[in-house]
Amino acid sequence: MLAVDVKNIKKTFTSKQDTVEAVKDVSFQVEQGEIFGLLGPNGAGKSTTILMLTTLLSITKGSASILGIDVETQDKQVREKIGVALQDTGIDNLLTGKELFFTTCRLWGYNKSDSEKRTKELLELVGLTEAADRRVKTYSGGMKRRLDLGLSLVHSPEILFLDEPTTGLDPGSRRVLWDEIKRLRDTGVTVILTTQYLEEADELADRIAIIDEGLVVAEGTSDELKASIGGDVITFSFETEGDITKAQQLLTDSVQEKMELRITVEDGASKIPGYLKELTSAGIEVSSVAASKPTLDDVFLEVTGYRLEGADDAVEETPASTRGRGR
Amino acid sequence: MESNRSFLTQLQILTKRLLLRVIRRPLAELPNIFISAFFLFVYDGALGGVFGGSAQGTPFDFANGNFVNFILPVSIVSASVSGGASGIYLVEDIESGVFKRYQSMPISKWAIILAPMLVGALRVLLQAGLIMVIGKIIGADPAVGAVGYFMVLSIAFLWGMGFAGYSVAAGVRSGSSQGAQAASFLFFPALFLAPTFVPREALRGWLATASAYNPTTYVIESMRAIMVDGWITDVISKGYIAAGSFAAITLTFAVISAGKATEKA
Structure with missing residues (x-):
């Protein structure tokens, strides 16, 4: 029962x-x-x-x-x-x-x-x-x-x-x-x-x-939800607003959070060199980059279009996401 | 596990909890006792020498030589307003979420609502009883004999329950303990638009008319008959009817209001 x-x-x-x-x-x-x-x-x-x-x-x-x-x-x-x-x-x-x-x-x-x-x-x-x-x-x-x-x-x-x-x-x-x-x-x-x-x-x-x-x-389950996103999350960090704005134009599926852009792709680690090459060719300086498995945070963002915790912080809109709501 | 407690046992347990709350806040009890005792001492001190002494043998000797007997009902009525705390207890439980906790258990909603009223009633008996003891110490002596103390206390109890019902209804309707405290604001006009210091025959003009429509008048006159005049049954029974009707009306109103306010949304 x-x-x-x-x-x-x-x-x-x-x-x-x-x-x-x-x-x-x-x-x-x-x-x-x-x-x-x-x-x-x-x-x-x-x-x-x-x-x-x-x-x-x-x-x-x-x-x-x-x-x-x-x-x-x-x-x-x-x-x-x-x-x-x-x-x-x-x-x-x-x-x-x-x-x-x-x-x-x-x-x-x-x-x-x-x-x-x-x-x-x-x-x-x-x-x-x-x-x-x-x-x-x-x-x-x-x-x-x-x-x-x-x-x-x-x-x-x-x-x-x-x-x-x-x-x-x-x-x-x-x-x-x-x-x-x-x-x-x-x-x-x-x-x-x-x-x-x-x-x-x-x-x-x-x-x-x-x-x-x-x-x-x-x-x-937590694992099922994370797996539902598919792939890995690559996080790019930038030093200047100018770099992040230009990078957003290249990484159109990304979500901005403060001075970071996050993008979900299959087999993230293998795709990092290609993204870095593209960004540096466009004169954009990337201060750090990391690939990780999706978290529940990423799942929440994916299904609702905004972050649950820190929703008041800047979560900029990209074509793939709606604006974070401060709740 | 099943909650197999009867309604009365639930009521007893919840009443005991509220009594513990009352005991833990002794300072909250003092102002009303103080004011009631203050009325007794000040009025006796200021007017007792005239109406209880030098007025003897004159038309102003309405206290039959014992002004404490005459003024004690005013203090008793004042003490009985302490029943108004019932609404405060209930609203405090609603505001704090304690009420919701009990609602999530398989216990009677009416036990939760009636417990504060019962505590209000006990508070009335305690405070009115205390004032009566003070009255006795300074010379009160009921004309009907010792049974008069119990009669006055029983009228005070009914009158206090009227205030308890009023405060519960006002509290749950306003949703705040301030609303429940409104009972005390009703008390002052009720007390002073009545033959508080002199018999009704001595009042004149608009005050005489107002006092005729004020149930407090009949409560005070009833207690005075017991204390000063003796077995004047029609006057005594009017006091019981006035206090009992007030209690019946406000308690019905309280139960309906509390029931509605605590219904599932």
Whole structure:
């Protein structure tokens, strides 16, 4: 049985002023025990998709099921199967970590002694035993995220939804959380996470769906997505604006990023000498050149026409690409 | 795992959580207690000598010689406005996302909405009870006997729940804790367009007319009957009816508003 089965779901928000299609058409399937990543920029529809799947928003059109249970018509049964840690789910800052775990355990139906036992287990699991008796308002951002994750695990859910679990965390805290998510996957928990970090999707997700403007624009494993581009990426660096402008006229399929031009070709290493000869013949000075396998960043650029991270930085338009959007 | 808790158990757990929040912010409780006690001491100090002493035997002896009995209902009504905190608790949970966390669990939405109202009710009982203890210490003595304390407290409870309902409705409709705090702004005109310092017969002109339409009037008169005059059942029952109706109307409004505001979009 599929852990998650999403078929052409759509979400439209209607107000007196206007109508917004937050999710236009999203479909995907998630097998039990895998980490599935929804990758996309802010406003792409990732969080809205998660809110629909976790029964917190209604689905305008289409259908979705969790372990075969319909999300729209059997929301209470769905909630019993899932754990949820959303971007904007709050944590009561005036309570201690221990009190929060205990209260959540009690709400999930544990009796007092089992709640105490489970609280202890979860505090250890997320590494908060030392801070258990401190009020949450004294916790760091990383500690709060671990607490949030722990609270979503109280009832040992089969499926865990994590909405941008590491946004705003420092690299160390992010790594700790990644390890914990992988460990959960290894124990059989299915994890659906949203992220706007390419590295996170690459590192964590067994499969990735790239979502943009409410649509799934690509789906597959990280390797499959990279292979879909075909060939290698050659990156040329230049010292002057004049050189880069002239080079763009020769390398018409290139994408500019700051003082670099990137081009995707088959067997990149063998083609570098030819490109260099062409550029130097035109009087263009190339400061460095390198060939590499495509990254998820390149995949994102290919399928959406703009970069996900650093989209505010200059990504100049070439005939092969559209302008990067600052999101 | 299935959440097998009954509605009442969920309500109890969520209420306990909010009570912990109240305990962790003791300073938030002080202003209302202070103002209520301030009314009691200042009015008794300023007017008690006249209406509780030298006016005896004159037509102005409406306090029957004990001005604390006469003015205590004003302080009790003031303390009962603390029920207005209910809306703040609920809106804080909505604003912080705690409400959404609970919504993602298989627990009753109504337990999440009613818990802050229940805490508001407990807060009313605590604050009004405290003012009553202070009143007793400085000389209050209900004309109907000791049962009068419980009667006054029960009217205060209903009145406070009215403010609780009002603040919850205002909070969820405005979507902000400032909106919920609007309950306290309603309180001052409600208190002073009433026979606060003298009986209604002594009011004149527009204030006499306004006080006749103000439910606070009947709440205060009811408490005064209990404290000053004794078993005047029609006056006492009007207080229960006014406070009970206020609570029923605003709590219904609150439940409808909160239900709508938390529906799935």
